[in-house]
Amino acid sequence: xxxxxxxxxxxxxxxxxxxxxxxxxxxxxxxxxxxxxxxxxxxxxxxxxxxxxxxxxxxxxxxxxxxxxxxxxxxxxxxxxxxxxxxxxxxxxxxxxxxxxxxxxxxxxxxxxx
Amino acid sequence: xxxxxxxxxxxxxxxxxxxxxxxxxxxxxxxxxxxxxxxxxxxxxxxxxxxxxxxxxxxxxxxxxxxxxxxxxxxxxxxxxxxxxxxxxxxxxxxxxxxxxxxxxxxxxxxxxxxxx
Numbered sequence: 001x002x003x004x005x006x007x008x009x010x011x012x013x014x015x016x017x018x019x020x021x022x023x024x025x026x027x028x029x030x031x032x033x034x035x036x037x038x039x040x041x042x043x044x045x046x047x048x049x050x051x052x053x054x055x056x057x058x059x060x061x062x063x064x065x066x067x068x069x070x071x072x073x074x075x076x077x078x079x080x081x082x083x084x085x086x087x088x089x090x091x092x093x094x095x096x097x098x099x100x101x102x103x104x105x106x107x108x109x110x111x112x113x114x
Numbered sequence: 115x116x117x118x119x120x121x122x123x124x125x126x127x128x129x130x131x132x133x134x135x136x137x138x139x140x141x142x143x144x145x146x147x148x149x150x151x152x153x154x155x156x157x158x159x160x161x162x163x164x165x166x167x168x169x170x171x172x173x174x175x176x177x178x179x180x181x182x183x184x185x186x187x188x189x190x191x192x193x194x195x196x197x198x199x200x201x202x203x204x205x206x207x208x209x210x211x212x213x214x215x216x217x218x219x220x221x222x223x224x225x226x227x228x229x230x231x
Contacts (some may be wrong), residue, residue: 033218040224041223042205042220042221042222042223042224043159043205043219043221044221045218045219048218059218088157090159092159102149102161102164103161103219104161105151105158105159105160106158107156107157107158108157108158108159110157
């Protein structure tokens with residue numbers, strides 16, 4: 001049971017390039033999330049999904065897109081990368097929203113846009 | 115607005131001593147959940163402890179405990195018998211529920227904890 005895995009660990013992009021951050025969980029969780037963490041700050045929600053085929057915007061969705069074709073995978077797409085998207089990106093998952101549930105985080109992807 | 119405030123950007127503690135990290139939050143809801151997450155240099159977010167607002171008893175997980183003051187909207191983390199492995203960024207978070215049945219964690223800016231040998 002690997003939990004939540006993310007690839008790549010680190011990536012440098014040039015302004016205007018595109019890339020996809022991969023996220024996979026093997027816990028059969030319905031809910032998945034993408035966060036970004038800027039230096040010295042807490043996490044902010046980009047997008048989330050309550051199940052395969054269902055996604056919705058979080059707090060800071062501009063410049064990103066997501067899809068959820070399977071329960072396990074929740075990729076985050078960056079189109080036309082900008083320096084403001086330099087950040088650490090965390091994927092998380094949870095089984096449901098019950099009182100005992102919590103979110104399990106992946107190790108993060110560090111992205112540098114130059 | 116849902117906010118979480120951690121007023122201590124950095125803290126330090128001697129190994130084997132006790133340290134308390136502060137957190138206050140702002141909410142109009144009566145039922146919610148609070149969390150402390152640890153982020154070591156590996157950057158992975160690790161759940162340390164959680165507290166349900168409807169429970170008066172403070173949560174405890176081994177050397178970690180909280181002081182939950184609901185009226186004051188305060189949720190501090192106490193680490194007893196500090197160990198070198200406790201050195202990390204600690205984030206206080208508040209959980210709210212979104213439309214569609216999902217949830218969102220609102221995070222504070224974090225407190226960097228240094229453990230001195």
